[in-house]
Amino acid sequence: MNHFTERLVDVDPDIYAALEAETVRQSEGVELIASENLVSLATLEAIGSPIVNKTVEGYPGGRYYGGAANADRIETLAIARAKQLFGASYANVQPHSGSQANLAVFLAFLNPGDTVLSMDLSAGGHLSHGAGPNISGKWFDIVNYGVDGDGFLDYELMADMARERSPKLIIAGGSAYPRAIDFERFRAVADEVGAMLLVDMAHWAGLVVAGLHPDPVPVADVVTATTYKNLRGVRGGFILSHRTDLARKLNSAVFPGVQGSVILNAVAAKAVAFREAMTPEFDNYATGVLDNARALASTLVERDITVLTGGTDTPLLLVDLRPLGLTGAAASDVLESAGLTANKNGVPDDPESPRVTSGLRFGSSAGTARGLGVAEFTQIGHWIADVLQAMKTSTAQPVADRIGEDVKTLVSRFPIYRT
Numbered sequence: 001m002n003h004f005t006e007r008l009v010d011v012d013p014d015i016y017a018a019l020e021a022e023t024v025r026q027s028e029g030v031e032l033i034a035s036e037n038l039v040s041l042a043t044l045e046a047i048g049s050p051i052v053n054k055t056v057e058g059y060p061g062g063r064y065y066g067g068a069a070n071a072d073r074i075e076t077l078a079i080a081r082a083k084q085l086f087g088a089s090y091a092n093v094q095p096h097s098g099s100q101a102n103l104a105v106f107l108a109f110l111n112p113g114d115t116v117l118s119m120d121l122s123a124g125g126h127l128s129h130g131a132g133p134n135i136s137g138k139w140f141d142i143v144n145y146g147v148d149g150d151g152f153l154d155y156e157l158m159a160d161m162a163r164e165r166s167p168k169l170i171i172a173g174g175s176a177y178p179r180a181i182d183f184e185r186f187r188a189v190a191d192e193v194g195a196m197l198l199v200d201m202a203h204w205a206g207l208v209v210a211g212l213h214p215d216p217v218p219v220a221d222v223v224t225a226t227t228y229k230n231l232r233g234v235r236g237g238f239i240l241s242h243r244t245d246l247a248r249k250l251n252s253a254v255f256p257g258v259q260g261s262v263i264l265n266a267v268a269a270k271a272v273a274f275r276e277a278m279t280p281e282f283d284n285y286a287t288g289v290l291d292n293a294r295a296l297a298s299t300l301v302e303r304d305i306t307v308l309t310g311g312t313d314t315p316l317l318l319v320d321l322r323p324l325g326l327t328g329a330a331a332s333d334v335l336e337s338a339g340l341t342a343n344k345n346g347v348p349d350d351p352e353s354p355r356v357t358s359g360l361r362f363g364s365s366a367g368t369a370r371g372l373g374v375a376e377f378t379q380i381g382h383w384i385a386d387v388l389q390a391m392k393t394s395t396a397q398p399v400a401d402r403i404g405e406d407v408k409t410l411v412s413r414f415p416i417y418r419t
Helices: 013-028 041-047 069-086 098-109 135-139 155-165 183-193 205-209 244-258 264-276 280-302 328-337 365-369 374-390 396-411
Strands: 090-092 115-119 141-145 169-172 196-200 222-226 237-241 316-320 343-345 359-363
Touching (some): 013 396, 069 205, 069 264, 098 196, 098 222, 098 237, 098 244, 115 155, 205 280, 280 365, 280 374, 328 396, 374 396
Parallel strands (some): 115 141, 115 169, 169 196
Antiparallel strands (some): 090 237
């Protein structure tokens, strides 16, 4: 066997077959999981490049390994592009994920036991914002705000909790909250109680780039995000700030604080994503993401499916299945058999366990990336409603099977990578 010329199909046919099957799965269905997207071919080339062989620690100009000239060039480009794209004074592109970026912020500004105010997980928050099973929930005193009876963020509760508990860090943003957030209100409360303000914009960073969502960078002390959701890039995280005085603490918190070697192929791919996001085409894409999410939400509402807050200002929306008597686990399984991949998700005051849930989360980023528009997302909304309403009878699987064939016909007009 020649280590440098043998192809995957020959070296490991089992893994090759699984990867090929995954490509087919992505090609033949509609990806509606809000945390997923479809990267460009250029991104695939970057993530699979020989830079993966190189190990470096530290930052450009101060590495702990030699032979780092090209690594420095790549990371410097990624940093510069991130700062330019978001109008930030500081950027760190090394975090392996959004959760790791958030952990670095905790390490930079908090001590174990300090109080953190964040959105409750059941209201749309994220595990890394202080959920019990996460390290953030185990090492810090977490206080939660939530949503009102209509599913909208309860700003008064957030302010009252901040005044009562005097947190050192307040977090805005989450993983399943569909509405735009008033960052200025968070800033005012943070200033009143002397707290740092962190905004996690992982799910709508691309909308910020296109001017379609309030921009947290000038308002928050620190902003974290991921490149693989609405930014349409490789998996990974990054940190931004308009405050250059925080650079040293944040850099030290990332390395050596919470991680070691840089995943250079991921940084190269992040740089590609940032460059792609600077184009007029990306602005058009982001507009399509929001239009499609709203079309999907309005179609589901029209079909008497309960959409929390009645719509969305982001690439995601959340459906409450309790009026239908369904669980998220069961519904996501049947939808997947129809070629419509979503994820089960908790809803406010959810009586079900996290493994079951009473909700579904949908996203429009991946479908928009392959070219689907409002007409297609309107049809997808009707298909989802058909499946969910059929689940109340014994006809669910035949309906799902029929729709699955229709889905294949639809997406055949929007091929990805190869057919």
